[in-house]
Amino acid sequence: MTHTRSTFFILLFLTAFAVCTTRAHAGEQICAFHDQNGEMVVKPKKEVPYRFKKFARCIDANKSNYLAKPDEITLQGNVRREDISTSLGRVELRWPRSVEQMFGRTPLRAVTDAARTVSRSLKTSGFPPAVQNLDAPWKIVFLDAKLSASQIPHQLISACHPGWMTAPANVYIVAQRVSEGCGGSQNRRSASIADAQLTEILLHEMGHVVEYYMLNKRRLGDRARAEGFATWFEIHSSQFSSLLSQSRIRSRTFDLARRGMRGGSRKFRGSAEDYAVASMIFSVIADRRGVRGIADAYELMNKKGLRFDQAVKEATYLGREQIEKDSAKLLK
Ligand SMILES: [Zn+2]
Incomplete structure (x- = not known):
């Protein structure tokens, strides 16, 4: 429970942090804290009232845009690593064992199955040859509660997004957001619902990779x-x-x-x-x-x-x- 609440706090922090970054300057720190009404507030460190300083959690503003590669993300506890061959290419997959209890299937099975689903979809329905036989260098990581603020930029976690993708085929999944949605542990979904949710999110993120390849490996701003x-x-x-x-x-x-x-x-x-x-x-x-x-x-x-x-x-x-x-x- 505390575990989950701290994730929620970090995610909230990072979300709120996004709003504030434009006001911060390089080298400055941005802090999140609960005010006297219990509301989450995010401010540059120098604007945090003295009485809240002790409880504020702060990160460097200029580090906020840094996103570590999936294989560089620090995972806590017992970590599993798999190098698998799928119908969409080789996948380097990592996850902390702690996320396994949130789903009915292991990340390994979920990813293999989603890759098969995407591959079937690409082969049967009018996609260009470049993506019909997609062979991308996938790196996929599942994150648990201990998100590292120095390795993940705030804007990628904002708006309650449970996953995201960077080129060419890096996929990040925030396991708690998949299994609990945005409301915290009281909304923990059943394993089969969490599995379906995870599949859907994987299809979405893999869809971004498909689009990237349809654009000749370009990421256009829109x-x-x-x-x-x-x-x-x-x-x-x-x-x-x-x-x-x-x-x-x-x-x-x-x-x-x-x-x-x-x-x-x-x-x-x-x-x-x-x-x-x-x-x-x-x-x-x-x-x-x-x-x-x-x-x-x-x-x-x-x-x-x-x-x-x-x-x-x-x-x-x-x-x-x-x-x-x-x-x-x-x-x-
Ligand atoms: Zn998306």
């Missing part, structure tokens, strides 16, 4: 496009998983998209609703032109240096208005 693709890929590939129900994932994503569109403002800020809204363009293209339509747009981005929306229009003849009309129809 976060809405990247998260939209990975969210759509989660739905798309879930049909090849024995643990997941595609219709359930689709309807949950569509519910979120409906909610996200209701607000009016559609600027991508990284919420679950934003991810869902951003995925709708991919669902529309796949519905009208098949996965081939998405692959064609990415090819045009690579060949002509077009922006995503320009490439979609040129490759699929679906303009913005048409896409909005079609997504409204899908969401009905």
Whole structure:
């Protein structure tokens, strides 16, 4: 329990920390503490009131963007390491044994199974040859409660994200967030639900790697496009998983998209609703032109240096208005 509460504290800290970083200067320290009302507050060290200094937890502001490679991340306790050959290439996998109790299956089985699911999905449905036979140098790490603030940047852990990916094929999974969601240990999920959740997150993160390879190993800045693709890929590939129900994932994503569109403002800020809204363009293209339509747009981005929306229009003849009309129809 204390164990979990301290994770939650660190995650909260890192999340709140993100908001504050812009105000901090290089060399400065950023601190998190609970104020007199028990609220989490994050401030540069010099602004922390004297009476809270003793309880504040601080990290170097200039270190906050550093992300260690999965194989460099320090894991506590008994650590297992596996070097496996999967249908998507070789995977170097590490996890602390402590995370095993959160799931019904070991990380080794979960990763092998997710790789098989992604590979099946890539081989059967109009993806370009470069990703159909994807052979990436995967490094995957499962993190437990003891996240190292000096090795993981705040923004990657913000917004309750249970996993993330960096190029070319580095995947980080925060096990507690998968098994408990964002509410702490009282929401601990059953092993089978946690296994399904983990599979879904792995499909999402592997989707980012698929997109990276579809972009000729480039990472373009547009976060809405990247998260939209990975969210759509989660739905798309879930049909090849024995643990997941595609219709359930689709309807949950569509519910979120409906909610996200209701607000009016559609600027991508990284919420679950934003991810869902951003995925709708991919669902529309796949519905009208098949996965081939998405692959064609990415090819045009690579060949002509077009922006995503320009490439979609040129490759699929679906303009913005048409896409909005079609997504409204899908969401009905
Ligand atoms: Zn993502």
